Amino acid sequence: MKTDIVIVGSGVAAAALTWKILRGDPTASILVLEAGKKMKMRDFAIFQDYLVTGKEPYRAYRDLPYQERDQEGENRNIGGTVVPLDKSRLTMYGGSTVHWGGWSFRLKEEDFHLHTNTGRGIDWPFDYGELEPYYCEAEHYIGVSGDSSDKTTPRTQDYPFRAFPFTMEDELSIRALEKLGYRYSHLPIARQGVSKTISSHAPCQTTGKCKYCPFGARYVAANSLDDLSSLEAHPNFSIRTEIIVQEILMSAKDRASGLRCLNRATGQEEMIEAETIIVASGALESPKLLQRSKGPLWNDGIGNDRALVGRNLVTHPYFFFEATLPENPSAMQPEMGFPTLVSRHFDSADEQAAGKFILVNPSENPNYEGRNSDLARLMQAGLTTGQIKQAVRGRVTVQWQGMLEVFSDPRNQIASCNRINRLGLHETVVNYTKDTGFDDRLVQIGKHVSKIFRAMGGDDGCLIQVSWRADHAACTTRMSKEPHQGVVTPDLKVHGVDNLYVCSNASFASFGAVNPTLTLTALSLRLGAHLLKGRGRAEAACFAAPGDLALATLT
């Protein structure tokens, strides 16, 4: 049987796109194919296990680390910089939002004009104004709590939920930023607030163990897809798990006809025909699937006649700076499981050529010094109440964390490998080498951070870690107006193919300094609108979230 729209992957890109199409056309025939398994969400026993062991319940769905001398591993890193894949994504129903942080920033206006402003990379084929309405819709769809009066990026709609006020732990940092004249704001975060409609997602209870939220208050694509499948109004929507798409099949150079899949449960191969195919399998698997789909029509893989598929890989280097404060008289203690304070002062047009960056006051601040410790560890180590009270008021370490924009380089790329990992995916070869200017840029950042630490009453601090983990991998099928610059069109359609799209961070033209998922969600909703238009359906912007039951049953 032929399905109208088949989506490969069940992450936020797939979920937002499905949601948008079904709102405009509730009887649309959509099939979501997911390589991984389904896990129970919103379960209190699982939550408590995570609470007391600290072990994330979905850890079996991660990639293994790279192979070490005496330790088996997965994937291969052949570049000059190690970009770890383990912990960078999840192969499961709901994809990587099952473990994401929910930081939900918009790109800034200048990010859409990177090449024009700096000569680096390419420009986006449209500007901020084109995406702005979809940003508004995306903030409602994933349920963002944010400060609607924040002028960092222009907006035409308020956030659906009010910002979380700054914490007492933010106070010292805020004073330091103010002293130095560095701008700061509330960190917009995907956490449900108190909804005006009846919602299947409880408001955030500030429980602070967000990597597995027992209430569904942090957006997770798995919950959103569950909401969509549970509605009777969507009779032609279905999701299949443990179906690994191996190859895209073509009936003509410009027309995809279906997918060759492996049913992991039965071990059988299946062919699935479709009118429209959306590849939404993340920034690593999406280009790999195109690369693997070789044939007489596309010798080097679909959309890859110019050898651009898989190239221009970027990810955010995430840095950690740490300093010591001599005392902690107000007994600051981490109270929240997510940060509330961000500075986008250096995420500005002035910094764009050198590399924009953001600074975040992490929710783990402060750490009781010498013991790398929180209250639980101090008690578990057997300290008395007096000793603990003394420890929490004594020397503490504090961190500033952040990420930096790096630029695309065609030599940085990924490729599919023949070895199959234990989750059934083809392993990945990563070839990435950091830019020669990166280390100097980090030194400059360090000087700014030291100033902040000193203004907080601490020492200069130092860099303790830079992680190139592929959490924010992007640009591997980047969008462009012209096919010689990128793989997909401004509508995310593969250049040269009429019915094949890539909906992923892979399709970003460039990256900016902030987490990508709100932008990805906006792009997915925009693609949904485009597909609805193609089907003669009007798109109506919708400012409701998937769990809003009252609205859902009214439509």
Added chain:
Amino acid sequence: MPENDPCGKALASPKGELDPETVELLWQLFVKICDRWGNVPDSGTMKTRFLRFLSNRIKMNPAYLDHYRKAVKEIERLKQDTQIPDAYEHLFTNPEANNPPIQSSLQIARQLVSNEFISLQLSLGGFKEFTGAINYPGYIAGWNGDGPPPYRIPSQP
């Protein structure tokens, strides 16, 4: 299988159940934690949530039936040992009991039982005594509504 058994008569999994005496001895351990650190004014208010926790642990991993039984036996052994002045103090402070890997009954009692009860106790409100904070990772503090936020905010907003 009784998922939650607030009466604590028997906490069961398909592999067996915890008898009421074991449950009671585990509760005594939890109360001793509250007493030693003096960070909970009335531990009795936590009993229902404690029993639900035991039930959830066993539901998630039936090996906990064994861990709990071993822990209780180990505490009884420590109590009988005349060389050890205070069984609970020994359990909470003996550095070897906290070392990995978890092999001995003492290590099971400390790392898989007592330490987990400590994490639970803090998440039920035990943290407040140490820092005066009103929220803590794991504590269900409430939502960010129209009233004051459920965590401490800057003194000069």
